[in-house]
Amino acid sequence: MRRNTSSLFGYSIYHPINLILFFNIFIFILQNINYKVMDYQFALYTDQVLEGKIWKLFTYGFLHALESFPVHILFNMYGFYMLGSFLEKAIGKWKLVSLYFASQLGGGIIIFVFGVVNSFYFDNTMPLMGNANVPTIGASGAVFGLLAVFGLLFPEMMILLLVIPIKAKNAVWISLGLGYAFSLIGESNISNTCHLGGALTGYAFYYLILEPKRRSGKFSIPDFLATARNESSHQEKKSPAPKVEDYFEKQIQINEKLLNQLKAADIKDIPNILIPIQVSNANICPPIAYNPEDSTCLRCEWLPNCALRKHGSKK
Numbered sequence: 001m002r003r004n005t006s007s008l009f010g011y012s013i014y015h016p017i018n019l020i021l022f023f024n025i026f027i028f029i030l031q032n033i034n035y036k037v038m039d040y041q042f043a044l045y046t047d048q049v050l051e052g053k054i055w056k057l058f059t060y061g062f063l064h065a066l067e068s069f070p071v072h073i074l075f076n077m078y079g080f081y082m083l084g085s086f087l088e089k090a091i092g093k094w095k096l097v098s099l100y101f102a103s104q105l106g107g108g109i110i111i112f113v114f115g116v117v118n119s120f121y122f123d124n125t126m127p128l129m130g131n132a133n134v135p136t137i138g139a140s141g142a143v144f145g146l147l148a149v150f151g152l153l154f155p156e157m158m159i160l161l162l163v164i165p166i167k168a169k170n171a172v173w174i175s176l177g178l179g180y181a182f183s184l185i186g187e188s189n190i191s192n193t194c195h196l197g198g199a200l201t202g203y204a205f206y207y208l209i210l211e212p213k214r215r216s217g218k219f220s221i222p223d224f225l226a227t228a229r230n231e232s233s234h235q236e237k238k239s240p241a242p243k244v245e246d247y248f249e250k251q252i253q254i255n256e257k258l259l260n261q262l263k264a265a266d267i268k269d270i271p272n273i274l275i276p277i278q279v280s281n282a283n284i285c286p287p288i289a290y291n292p293e294d295s296t297c298l299r300c301e302w303l304p305n306c307a308l309r310k311h312g313s314k315k
Contacts, residue, residue, distance in 0.1 A: 007281065010085075010281040010282070010283050015093065016093045016094070016096065016097045017080075017081065017084050017085070017088060017093070017096070020080065020084075020097070020100065021077055021080070021081065023062065024062055024064070024073060024076075024077060024139060025073070025077075027062045027063060027064075028063075028064055028070065028073050031063060031064070031066060032066060035066055038063060039063065039135065039137070041059075042055075042056060042059035042060065042062065042063055043056065043059075043060050043063055043135040043136065043137050044056045044057065044059075044060035044108055044111055044112070044135060044136040044137070045135050046111075046112055046115035046116060046119065046132040046133075047132065047133075049112050050116070056108070057105060057108035057109055057111075057112060058101075058104060058105050058108055060108055060111075060135075060136050060137050060138070061104035061107070061108070061137075061138065061139045061141060061142055062139070063137035063138065064076065064137060064138055064139070065137065065138070065189075072138060073139075076138060076139040076140055076143055077139070079140075079143045079146075079147070080100070080139065080142070080143050080146065083143065083146040083147060083150050084096055084100070084146060085283045086150060086153075086154065087099070087146060087149060087150060087153070090153055091149075091210060095209075095210070096146075098205075099145055099146060099149060099202065099205050100142045100145065100146060101142070102145065102201050102205055103141055103142045103143075103144065103145020103146065103148075103197075103198040103199075103201040103202050103205070104139065104141050104142035104145070104198070105201070106141065106145065106197045106198055106200060106201025106202075106204075107140075107141020107142065107144070107145075107191075107193075107194040107195070107196075107197035107198040107201070108136075108141065108194070108197070109197060110193050110194070110196055110197025110200070111130060111136050111141075111191065111193045111194050111197060114129040114130050114193045115129070115130050115131070115132035115193075116132065117129060118130060118131070118132055119132035119133075127183050127184065128180055128183065128184070128192065129193065130191060130192070130193040136191045136194055138191070138194070140191070140194060140195055140198065141191075141194040141195060141197055141198030141201075142198055143198070144172065144175070144194075144195045144196075144198035144199040144202065145198040145199060145201050145202030145205065146202065147168075147171055147172050147175070147199065147202070148172050148198075148199045148200075148201075148202030148203050148206070149202045149203075149205060149206050149210070150168055150171075151168045151169045151170070151171055151172055152169070152203075152206050154168045154296070155167065155168055155169035156168070156169070156294075157285075157289055157296065158286075158288050158289055159171055159286075159289075160286065160288070161174060161175060165288055172199045172202075175195065176192065176195055176196060176199065179192045179195060180192050248299040251298075251299055251300070251301055252298050252299055255292075255297070255298050255299075255300070255303045256298065258273075258277075258303070258304065258307075259292050259307075261273060262274075262307065262311070267311070270307075270311045271308065271311065271312055274304050274307055274308040274311070275308065277304045278304055278305055278308065279301060279302050279304065279305055282302040282305045283302075284302050284305045284306050284309070285306065287306075287309065287310070290306045290307075290309075290310055292307070
């Protein structure tokens with residue numbers, strides 16, 4: 001349930017998702033005021049890190065390219081919000097914040113390590129390792145960390161990569177492959193090493209923190225996030241702490257009853273059934289993800305909203 005306070009995008013304005021959005025926008029405004037100072041102090045330059053400015057391994061992720069239309073920051077923040085909205089419900093807001101910032105730092109570390117190796121051993125002739133003389137900015141390393149964990153928790157969910165729908169479990173590797181391909185074909189401003197570092201950090205975060213706690217019973221990932229490989233092991237619900245499990249059992253019954261009612265109803269009567277039970281402030285999935293036969297949809301309290309959008313488009 002959302003608190004009845006001032007909200008933005010369905011969250012309290014003090015929610016970590018909104019605070020991260022606000023902070024990135026604030027830094028972007030400062031960049032527009034004095035780009036040279038912000039770039040020199042906080043962008044990731046390999047040689048400056050070697051000189052002792054290690055904070056740049058982290059601060060680079062708050063800067064974004066200045067353009068007539070701010071594509072860079074908009075794309076990164078949109079990706080962060082869409083992925084974060086799902087992950088926050090799965091792992092909690094503070095684990096989401098930890099994952100985001102850890103991936104940002106992990107991306108910076110890989111940029112630095114690859115940059116040093118490329119500079120000292122290959123004289124910056126290895127394009128796939130990044131150029132140590134080119135500064136790096138942007139939150140995409142953090143976003144790739146979220147994307148990696150998202151793919152592990154929602155492996156069969158369809159997401160859009162540019163305009164192509166792909167399964168979430170493949171999104172990281174396809175995105176990395178395309179990025180490296182663009183770098184080989186010609187000039188590219190994409191920091192593939194940053195994306196790789198963020199993704200690897202995301203995988204490490206899942207397997208070192210989330211998965212062990214889930215297996216020990218100290219942390220329970222809700223069933224609607226179960227992957228295809230472990231969905232058959234539903235007997236794990238025998239473990240303690242069944243509050244989340246019980247909630248989704250009830251939600252499944254509610255949704256199944258509603259779907260049966262919709263199947264029996266005349267198509268023109270469906271909106272009248274769905275409109276009174278719409279959930280306010282619902283962050284519903286893209287239309288392509290709606291599948292009432294999927295376990296994810298059956299466990300979602302926002303199914304009436306997605307159903308109305310689908311059936312309302314058939315007028």
